[in-house]
Amino acid sequence: MSTTTDSQPLPDVPDVENASTEDRLYADKYTDHDESHLGVKVPGFCVEKCDTGDCVSVCPADVWRRDGDDEVPTIAYENCLECGSCRFACPHNNVTWEYPERGAGVSYKYG
Amino acid sequence: METPNYDNEFDAIVVGAGLAGSAAALTMASQDLDVLVLERGQSPGTKNVFGGVLYTPTVRELVDVDDAPLQRYVAEKRYGMLTETDETAVTMRPGEWLQEPHNDSYTVLRGSFDEWFAEQAVDAGATLLTETTVTDLVREGDREDGRVVGVETDRPDGTIRAPVVVVAEGANSLVSEGAGLRDHHDREDVAVAAKEVLQFDRDTIEERFHLDGDQGVAYNYFGEGAVGDAVGGGFIYTNKRTVSVGVAYSIEDAAAGRQNPQDTLDAFKQHPAVAPLVRGGRTVEYSAHAIPEGGIDAVPDLVSDGALLAGDAAGLVLNNGVHLEGTNMAVESGYRAGRAVAAAVDDGRVDDRALATYPEALAESFVVRNLQHYDFFQELAVDDREFLFSELPRALADAETEYFAVDREPKEAHAEAAKDRLLDATGGYVGAAKRAWKYRKLLS
Numbered sequence: 030m031s032t033t034t035d036s037q038p039l040p041d042v043p044d045v046e047n048a049s050t051e052d053r054l055y056a057d058k059y060t061d062h063d064e065s066h067l068g069v070k071v072p073g074f075c076v077e078k079c080d081t082g083d084c085v086s087v088c089p090a091d092v093w094r095r096d097g098d099d100e101v102p103t104i105a106y107e108n109c110l111e112c113g114s115c116r117f118a119c120p121h122n123n124v125t126w127e128y129p130e131r132g133a134g135v136s137y138k139y140g
Numbered sequence: 141m142e143t144p145n146y147d148n149e150f151d152a153i154v155v156g157a158g159l160a161g162s163a164a165a166l167t168m169a170s171q172d173l174d175v176l177v178l179e180r181g182q183s184p185g186t187k188n189v190f191g192g193v194l195y196t197p198t199v200r201e202l203v204d205v206d207d208a209p210l211q212r213y214v215a216e217k218r219y220g221m222l223t224e225t226d227e228t229a230v231t232m233r234p235g236e237w238l239q240e241p242h243n244d245s246y247t248v249l250r251g252s253f254d255e256w257f258a259e260q261a262v263d264a265g266a267t268l269l270t271e272t273t274v275t276d277l278v279r280e281g282d283r284e285d286g287r288v289v290g291v292e293t294d295r296p297d298g299t300i301r302a303p304v305v306v307v308a309e310g311a312n313s314l315v316s317e318g319a320g321l322r323d324h325h326d327r328e329d330v331a332v333a334a335k336e337v338l339q340f341d342r343d344t345i346e347e348r349f350h351l352d353g354d355q356g357v358a359y360n361y362f363g364e365g366a367v368g369d370a371v372g373g374g375f376i377y378t379n380k381r382t383v384s385v386g387v388a389y390s391i392e393d394a395a396a397g398r399q400n401p402q403d404t405l406d407a408f409k410q411h412p413a414v415a416p417l418v419r420g421g422r423t424v425e426y427s428a429h430a431i432p433e434g435g436i437d438a439v440p441d442l443v444s445d446g447a448l449l450a451g452d453a454a455g456l457v458l459n460n461g462v463h464l465e466g467t468n469m470a471v472e473s474g475y476r477a478g479r480a481v482a483a484a485v486d487d488g489r490v491d492d493r494a495l496a497t498y499p500e501a502l503a504e505s506f507v508v509r510n511l512q513h514y515d516f517f518q519e520l521a522v523d524d525r526e527f528l529f530s531e532l533p534r535a536l537a538d539a540e541t542e543y544f545a546v547d548r549e550p551k552e553a554h555a556e557a558a559k560d561r562l563l564d565a566t567g568g569y570v571g572a573a574k575r576a577w578k579y580r581k582l583l584s
Contacts, residue, residue, distance in 0.1 A: 039225060039412050043419040053336065083395035088209070089334040089402060089428040109253050111187060111276035112428035113312030116296030116348040117325055126314060128180050130294045131159040136186040139337040139382065139425045140250030 050091050054108050062133035065106040067115070068090065068125040075101040078121055087118040111135055150176040151485050153291055155274045155315060157184035157258040157562045159449025159467050160474035161308035166202055167478025169264035173485055176302065177258065177266055178293060180273040181355050185254030188310070189335065189429040191375050191384065194248040195468035198475055200241070203260045209252040211379035212356025216427035219462070220413060222365025227413035227539035247356045247377045247431040277305060277319035277447065284320065287445030287491065304446055304481050304490045308474060311430045311452040321449060322440035325447050327391040330436030331372055334401035335386030338421025342381055347377055350409060360464065365411045365532035367404055371396050371525050374408040376417060385409060385418050388431055401428065431466070433459050435560040436511040442502065448477045456507055460514035461521060462582060476501045516581060535565030
């Protein structure tokens with residue numbers, strides 16, 4: 030019997046040419062705000078307690094980045110899509126999250 | 141700039157001009173309450189994301205749907221089970237869906253729909269303030285257990301007091317958590333969704349999905365070909381000139397499997413059964429959203445003294461694998477909350493007991509009744525994930541490949557092998573019967 034999961038790509042499947050995250054975010058409209066609406070409560074927790082980086086795994090916009098397991102993540106807050114997933118994902122409840130003020134941040138046209 | 145005074149000028153404040161908030165505002169304003177709606181976005185809808193199909197029975201009760209900026213009506217539904225390389229699907233196009241009111245199912249883009257829906261509330265007399273973020277609730281005497289008497293905002297004169305506050309702030313419920321109206325969601329109870337809006341010309345969409353006029357499709361996909369090892373699914377919805385394609389799956393799984401939403405979306409779009417439908421579109425928007433999927437157990441107390449929760453902030457989302465609903469429940473909950481507030485204001489008291497008609501009415505409505513009926517599903521899906529999302533799609537694909545195999549063997553041999561493959565996956569006739577029993581409530 031044939032198996033259903035071949036490792037070879039199948040013929041005649043069109044390449045959808047997925048955009049990079051950067052290009053995807055470039056399609057979105059943002060209004061700048063100077064101060065990050067995201068942060069970590071206790072940077073020490075990221076260093077001492079966290080070896081999974083769940084904020085990085087779950088973020089759809091590459092806002093959270095981390096070089097190693099004992100690093101405090103960097104936060105490219107200006108790319109944030111404001112889903113809030115990082116806040117729910119952090120098992121140490123160590124993400125601070127505020128709504129960007131006065132209409133700043135992402136503005137969805139389609140939604 | 142001169143700031144008008146909003147403090148103590150209104151009967152009620154609504155936090156958020158999404159579907160729940162605008163439904164609440166519209167309902168209250170229609171009953172002659174002075175209502176102030178505070179929206180953090182530049183206009184209503186700019187912070188909002190869904191799949192999405194909007195089910196409109198309640199909207200139809202409140203406004204004239206014929207004027208609404210709808211995209212297409214759902215003429216066809218598809219449930220596709222995906223392995224990495226195969227699809228086994230059920231597609232349906234009942235004739236009734238072609239006729240008005242199209243089973244009250246329409247694809248919608250929130251940017252235009254929410255703006256329009258908020259305008260209906262304004263037309264009914266509500267006051268809308270955009271670019272105004274509610275940062276906290278104000279409690280009487282600043283006591284933690286004091287009743288809610290207003291909101292703090294990021295406006296110059298930040299505090300706005302009113303007798304009642306309807307909190308319809310959405311899934312990332314910072315205000316209600318901060319004010320102690322609800323707990324932080326467990327991440328097992330929240331899904332992350334990522335979506336792309338792809339632009340095509342109308343003809344391409346209509347040819348590709350076999351659509352005429354305002355017909356549209358709603359496709360939902362499950363299995364490892366949709367979202368890998370996670371519990372969740374992928375979707376494709378057709379709009380007029382765009383197609384919405386996305387994935388949504390458990391944050392717990394995203395974290396445990398280090399499974400990033402962009403990669404998951406890329407893989408879903410490149411699936412052999414999906415790629416021909418979405419190829420070639422230009423990305424005009426990329427969006428993300430959290431979805432509270434904890435079911436009825438995760439719904440907090442809906443009222444306290446002076447405050448009510450509605451929509452996503454109250455966790456009112458249904459996902460039983462077949463029915464994926466939230467916006468209709470948001471509208472219904474906003475409507476029920478608005479009616480309760482109007483009745484309470486009429487009676488001159490807005491404590492939790494006066495507002496209790498809201499949870500009572502909601503408990504009798506489809507919103508809570510559906511959540512209760514399908515309460516078993518989320519847990520079952522997680523417990524049975526290997527079978528549902530991996531073994532079953534594979535067994536079906538293998539069985540259909542076997543059953544329809546064309547060669548010089550007698551068909552009987554292929555049919556027998558196909559049957560064996562299915563029974564193997566389901567644990568024999570007894571296992572299949574047990575599973576059918578477990579999932580019977582999906583059909584009852």
